[in-house]
Amino acid sequence: MNDMVGYVLVILLSMGGLITYTYNGLEYKGYPSISSCTGECYEEYKKREGTIAEQLAKKKAAAAGDPFSSVRGLWAGCAACHGQQGQGMGMFPALAGRDSEYIIDRLTTYKNRGEVGRMSATMWSQASLLSDQDIETLGKFIEETMNE
Ligand code: HEC
Numbered sequence: 001m002n003d004m005v006g007y008v009l010v011i012l013l014s015m016g017g018l019i020t021y022t023y024n025g026l027e028y029k030g031y032p033s034i035s036s037c038t039g040e041c042y043e044e045y046k047k048r049e050g051t052i053a054e055q056l057a058k059k060k061a062a063a064a065g066d067p068f069s070s071v072r073g074l075w076a077g078c079a080a081c082h083g084q085q086g087q088g089m090g091m092f093p094a095l096a097g098r099d100s101e102y103i104i105d106r107l108t109t110y111k112n113r114g115e116v117g118r119m120s121a122t123m124w125s126q127a128s129l130l131s132d133q134d135i136e137t138l139g140k141f142i143e144e145t146m147n148e
Helices: 002-026 039-049 052-063 069-082 100-111 120-128 132-145
Strands: none
Touching (some): 052 069, 069 120
16 A cells, blocks of 8 residues: 555656646746846846836826926936936036036037046946937936026
8 A cells, every 4th residue: 555655756756747847848038028028137127218207207297298208217217326316426526507508518529439528438338329319319408407
């Protein structure tokens, strides 16, 4: 009787193994869907698209006719150094109070790897991610929303 139980167990276990093996083989692994996108993959996605909450906020703002909806997500990155209101932080220069022409000129210079101050290299990587349209909108955004 004991032998029988052992025998059945072995069969069950090996069937389980076979099913797992087959299932793994059938699983489509070529294109990671967002549901299997975790860790580094999700960080990448978040960088590109923003979190789901940010995406919703963006859509909402766009729907409300916000002319700066396209750069609010971007600005969150800038704010890490320049401050939420562009007030500057320590070695990071203030942007508040600058007009759009100044901002656009600086960002274009950085995008072309031009030197402004001693820490220009910090801005090269930042500006390289910006399109000309982004730069123009950021200029207006800073001029119009950070002037107080
Ligand atoms: C990692 C920190 C960091 C981030 C993030 C960052 N900056 Fe900067 N930014 C700097 C530093 C440092 C300087 C000074 C560079 C220099 O010496 O030329 C600077 C300079 C600038 C200047 C020129 C200021 C002046 O007084 O001439 C502008 C404009 C600017 N940043 C805009 C932005 C925008 C817009 C973003 C977001 C897309 C951004 N920065 C993101 C660190 C940062």
